[in-house]
Amino acid sequence: xxIESEVLVIGGGLAGLTSALAAARAGADVRLVSAKQSTLRxxxxxxxxxxxTPDGDGPISNPYDxxxxxxxxxxxxxxxxxxxxxxxxxxxxxxxxxxxSHTDANALLPTHGGTVKPTARYPAGASAGVAxxxxxxxxxxxxxxVDFDALRAAAHLDAAGVPFDVRGATVRFPGDxxxxxxxxxxxxxxxxxxxxxxxxxxxxxxxxxxERVKPDLGDAERVGFPAVLxxxxxxxxxxxxxxxxxxxxxxxxxxxxxxxxxxxxDALFDALDDAGVGIETGNPVVDFDGGDAVERVYVExxxxxxxxxxxxxxxxxxxxxxxxxxxxxxxxxxxxxxxxVEHPDxxxxxFEDEAFGDHRFPRFGVSTxxxxxxxxxxxxxxxxxxxxxxxxxxxxDFAAEKSGGGVSxxxxxxxxxxxxxxxx
Amino acid sequence: xxxxxxxxFDPAVPETAERDPPGDSVVDGENPDLRPGxxxxxxxxxxxxxxxxxxxxxxxxxxxxxxxxxxxxxDGDDSVDESVMDCSNCMRCDSACPTGVPLSQMHNTARGxxxxxxxxxxxxxxxxxxxxxxxRKSAWLASKVPRLANAAANFGPARWLAETLLGVTxxxxxxxxxxxxxxxxxxxxxxAAGSKERARAARERRGEPADAEKQVAYxxxxxxxxNTPEVGRALVRVYEHFGYEVVVPQQGCSGTPMFxxxxxxxxxxxxxxxxxxxxxxxxxxxxxxxxxxxCSMALRQEYPELFDIEGIEDVAANTFESVEYxxxxxxxxxxxxxxxxxxxLAAEFAYHAPCHARNQGLDRQAVELxxxxxxxxxxxxxxxxxxxxxxxxxxxxxxxxxxxxxxxMFDHMxxxxxxxxxxxxxxxxxxxxxxxxxxxxxxxxxxxxxLVD
Ligand SMILES: Cc1cc2nc3c(=O)[nH]c(=O)nc-3n(C[C@H](O)[C@H](O)[C@H](O)COP(=O)(O)OP(=O)(O)OC[C@H]3O[C@@H](n4cnc5c(N)ncnc54)[C@H](O)[C@@H]3O)c2cc1C
Ligand code: SF4
Ligand code: SF4
Numbered sequence: 001x002x003i004e005s006e007v008l009v010i011g012g013g014l015a016g017l018t019s020a021l022a023a024a025r026a027g028a029d030v031r032l033v034s035a036k037q038s039t040l041r042x043x044x045x046x047x048x049x050x051x052x053t054p055d056g057d058g059p060i061s062n063p064y065d066x067x068x069x070x071x072x073x074x075x076x077x078x079x080x081x082x083x084x085x086x087x088x089x090x091x092x093x094x095x096x097x098x099x100x101s102h103t104d105a106n107a108l109l110p111t112h113g114g115t116v117k118p119t120a121r122y123p124a125g126a127s128a129g130v131a132x133x134x135x136x137x138x139x140x141x142x143x144x145x146v147d148f149d150a151l152r153a154a155a156h157l158d159a160a161g162v163p164f165d166v167r168g169a170t171v172r173f174p175g176d177x178x179x180x181x182x183x184x185x186x187x188x189x190x191x192x193x194x195x196x197x198x199x200x201x202x203x204x205x206x207x208x209x210x211e212r213v214k215p216d217l218g219d220a221e222r223v224g225f226p227a228v229l230x231x232x233x234x235x236x237x238x239x240x241x242x243x244x245x246x247x248x249x250x251x252x253x254x255x256x257x258x259x260x261x262x263x264x265x266d267a268l269f270d271a272l273d274d275a276g277v278g279i280e281t282g283n284p285v286v287d288f289d290g291g292d293a294v295e296r297v298y299v300e301x302x303x304x305x306x307x308x309x310x311x312x313x314x315x316x317x318x319x320x321x322x323x324x325x326x327x328x329x330x331x332x333x334x335x336x337x338x339x340x341v342e343h344p345d346x347x348x349x350x351f352e353d354e355a356f357g358d359h360r361f362p363r364f365g366v367s368t369x370x371x372x373x374x375x376x377x378x379x380x381x382x383x384x385x386x387x388x389x390x391x392x393x394x395x396x397d398f399a400a401e402k403s404g405g406g407v408s409x410x411x412x413x414x415x416x417x418x419x420x421x422x423x424x
Numbered sequence: 425x426x427x428x429x430x431x432x433f434d435p436a437v438p439e440t441a442e443r444d445p446p447g448d449s450v451v452d453g454e455n456p457d458l459r460p461g462x463x464x465x466x467x468x469x470x471x472x473x474x475x476x477x478x479x480x481x482x483x484x485x486x487x488x489x490x491x492x493x494x495x496x497x498x499d500g501d502d503s504v505d506e507s508v509m510d511c512s513n514c515m516r517c518d519s520a521c522p523t524g525v526p527l528s529q530m531h532n533t534a535r536g537x538x539x540x541x542x543x544x545x546x547x548x549x550x551x552x553x554x555x556x557x558x559x560r561k562s563a564w565l566a567s568k569v570p571r572l573a574n575a576a577a578n579f580g581p582a583r584w585l586a587e588t589l590l591g592v593t594x595x596x597x598x599x600x601x602x603x604x605x606x607x608x609x610x611x612x613x614x615x616a617a618g619s620k621e622r623a624r625a626a627r628e629r630r631g632e633p634a635d636a637e638k639q640v641a642y643x644x645x646x647x648x649x650x651n652t653p654e655v656g657r658a659l660v661r662v663y664e665h666f667g668y669e670v671v672v673p674q675q676g677c678s679g680t681p682m683f684x685x686x687x688x689x690x691x692x693x694x695x696x697x698x699x700x701x702x703x704x705x706x707x708x709x710x711x712x713x714x715x716x717x718x719c720s721m722a723l724r725q726e727y728p729e730l731f732d733i734e735g736i737e738d739v740a741a742n743t744f745e746s747v748e749y750x751x752x753x754x755x756x757x758x759x760x761x762x763x764x765x766x767x768x769l770a771a772e773f774a775y776h777a778p779c780h781a782r783n784q785g786l787d788r789q790a791v792e793l794x795x796x797x798x799x800x801x802x803x804x805x806x807x808x809x810x811x812x813x814x815x816x817x818x819x820x821x822x823x824x825x826x827x828x829x830x831x832x833m834f835d836h837m838x839x840x841x842x843x844x845x846x847x848x849x850x851x852x853x854x855x856x857x858x859x860x861x862x863x864x865x866x867x868x869x870x871x872x873x874x875l876v877d
Binding site: 181302 | 469470472474475478479480482485486489519520521522724725728737740742743744748751752753754755757782784785786787788791804831832
């Protein structure tokens with residue numbers, strides 16, 4: 001016996017979550033198993049589809065127009081531009097708190113480093129910050145939160161030639177939090193609008209924060225804070241800060257650990273719950289039984305191996321960061337099913353000498369047939385009922401192209417749909 | 425206990441490369457140094473975002489500091505930072521870390537060192553913590569005179585004294601002691617021999633071979649023994665229904681409250697008893713099952729991380745949470761789809777997943793499993809920690825933090841349709857009852873109601 005389902009998705013990142021959702025919405029009985037928390041917690045929470053070409057040209061204004069010119073083995077070419085569109089429609093439906101669906105064009109969002117980034121979907125909380133908006137802007141950093149230097153970010157944006165006036169200010173977060181307070185600490189305080197002590201007096205934290213910002217406000221019509229404005233109720237936090245300040249409030253996406261990434265993860269898990277997907281996180285899939293097809297996989301818990309069986313499988317275990325692709329001095333491998341990963345035998349060909357050179361290792365990953373089934377070195381399908389999605393796929397460099405979220409959603413969607421079709 | 429017993433403690437080999445592929449936190453057994461684990465921390469701070477204490481307590485520096493940073497800074501005689509006593513041992517940080525840093529092992533080890541080397545054995549804190557950690561002892565005593573104990577424990581002046589003298593919060597109701605312990609019931613029902621008979625009869629009824637090897641050893645832990653024997657009885661009945669012969673081996677406390685209070689020598693003493701009796705049974709082909717998720721967590725993960733006892737790895741690899749085990753070996757979903765529950769159990773449940781179930785990948789199990797059961801709705805009340813964390817919420821100075829952590833769960837419970845709680849963990853159940861006045865049941869009780877006539 002084993003724990004059974006029609007479709008089993010391995011990996012709980014953006015690709016796995018999308019693929020489980022797509023399969024469940026197509027009518028399949030789906031389970032998802034994932035080892036650890038996904039790279040969403042490290043990502044900014046922005047969903048990039050394609051910001052630059054593989055050659056580094058850009059920013060691209062319309063990603064769909066650029067897809068036909070990508071290299072043949074790029075995952076977007078495998079699934080096609082129309083599927084990318086459908087996949088994003090599924091995402092928009094599942095995560096209504098995101099913006100950007102009104103246009104095919106990329107939006108430009110300011111980042112915490114003061115650059116401007118082309119992205120396809122962004123949290124509602126970031127939307128008042130878009131760089132094409134001419135309103136005068138104040139960026140606010142907190143003394144205790146060193147990850148966001150508002151003055152420097154403002155200077156960078158200014159130097160980048162944004163079409164608005166921008167200033168930075170640093171304030172002390174009311175209540176004098178410890179120097180290394182966690183993002184969740186700010187968020188929990190703001191969510192509940194808890195009382196903090198300011199000048200010997202107890203005051204609700206949202207009001208007290210707005211008071212601290214007011215002296216720097218000037219004529220600014222919008223105010224950007226680091227992305228710590230609430231976890232359960234970010235919209236409520238922004239609204240009350242905005243009311244107090246008389247200006248629009250937005251969040252600047254931050255580096256890891258990222259609250260917008262966490263919120264996105266929560267929203268997707270909720271959508272999976274609503275779709276009736278069984279979810280199990282915390283332990284890795286370590287092994288499988290099967291020949292031409294996968295029969296069952298084993299989830300390992302401290303030496304105990306729990307069998308999970310399904311008709312169709314989706315491998316969405318991530319790339320080098322998510323541990324779906326593993327490398328050592330000997331070579332590069334996909335550790336669960338030992339699918340083939342194309343790479344030069346000579347380790348010195350994996351990378352270039354210059355730090356920002358055209359390295360090969362970011363593109364390492366499994367290659368697939370047109371149905372996203374991983375292929376062996378000589379081009380045969382590895383297993384009849386296994387598909388791969390997300391950054392376990394080779395042929396693209398998400399960091400250089402700014403395509404991570406989009407590839408995960410598009411290939412996750414395609415793999416999930418196909419898996420569901422195969423069991424129906 | 426003398427101090428020398430404490431210094432006997434040495435952490436065994438922690439995480440192995442096989443278990444957590446990306447981490448290389450291997451420690452050699454002779455030199456119990458956790459630095460290799462510390463060095464695979466790249467300070468992404470992901471663990472900090474999953475810590476329920478850091479979220480509400482500004483004095484707590486968080487898991488990244490308690491674990492890898494502390495072990496990296498600490499060389500030789502540096503003392504352990506006392507903030508490690510504010511960690512509730514929920515173990516959430518463990519599953520957060522992308523590179524497999526053995527955080528809770530580091531916390532447990534640091535706490536052990538702090539208590540044995542820095543905490544005065546005469547301090548109120550030490551005495552109180554030791555009492556709480558060794559709950560089994562007081563429970564054993566109380567169970568001899570349950571009615572008297574129940575009356576005394578919740579007698580106002582006694583509680584005032586407990587708070588004033590011992591720092592045990594007066595806010596909480598002491599758990600009620602059952603008039604018949606689980607093992608008294610077990611003995612009265614024929615013990616292992618009785619179970620064998622009933623299991624055989626069940627196998628016959630189910631058309632399974634009479635000599636099928638279906639044998640489990642039940643680790644009931646302290647709570648099902650003294651406070652909620654109905655959970656233990658439900659386990660036995662459900663397992664026998666599926667044709668399993670149950671045995672109840674000699675056992676001590678799982679050690680969970682002792683790890684959390686840095687009483688590692690106490691924990692080792694009981695671990696030796698448990699590993700010894702369970703590993704004999706594992707050798708004979710039994711699997712161990714536990715109804716409390718903190719007990720299964722301790723046997724599966726904390727034991728091999730902290731102790732080097734003969735047979736410990738085998739026991740860990742053959743221990744399961746009781747419902748999980750049935751899901752793997754039986755068509756539990758199929759039987760449930762055809763069952764319904766009588767009117768004695770409420771139709772809607774507000775389910776809370778204990779942190780220690782989460783780490784075993786079981787946080788969605790109840791929702792998934794009972795989804796197709798007629799007449800029952802199970803609603804997950806969200807992923808917040810309940811806040812009680814075993815003995816944590818019993819300490820007067822931690823009570824407020826504990827309730828603040830739990831606030832989110834209380835709100836979600838109130839918002840859920842059901843007015844009955846559901847959870848696998850007895851202390852989470854205590855917190856759920858305390859925060860909402862709901863009655864709380866265990867999934868095994870629901871299984872019993874659905875499957876056993
Ligand atoms: C620092 C950083 C910043 C980024 N910023 C952005 C950004 O701003 N915009 C953007 O669009 N993209 C960004 N990305 C990229 C984007 O996050 C990823 O491309 C995308 O989310 C990858 O999703 P995935 O599901 O393929 O893999 P992952 O998110 O890596 O998920 C893989 C999952 O599989 C699990 N897993 C691995 N092995 C096993 C196993 N054996 N058994 C079970 N489960 C397993 C892992 O625990 C994990 O949950 C960023 C990435 C990083 C690292
Ligand atoms: S999650 Fe792991 S790697 Fe990241 S800071 Fe915590 S211990 Fe270090
Ligand atoms: S065990 Fe829980 S309370 Fe302790 S540091 Fe980790 S997450 Fe925080």
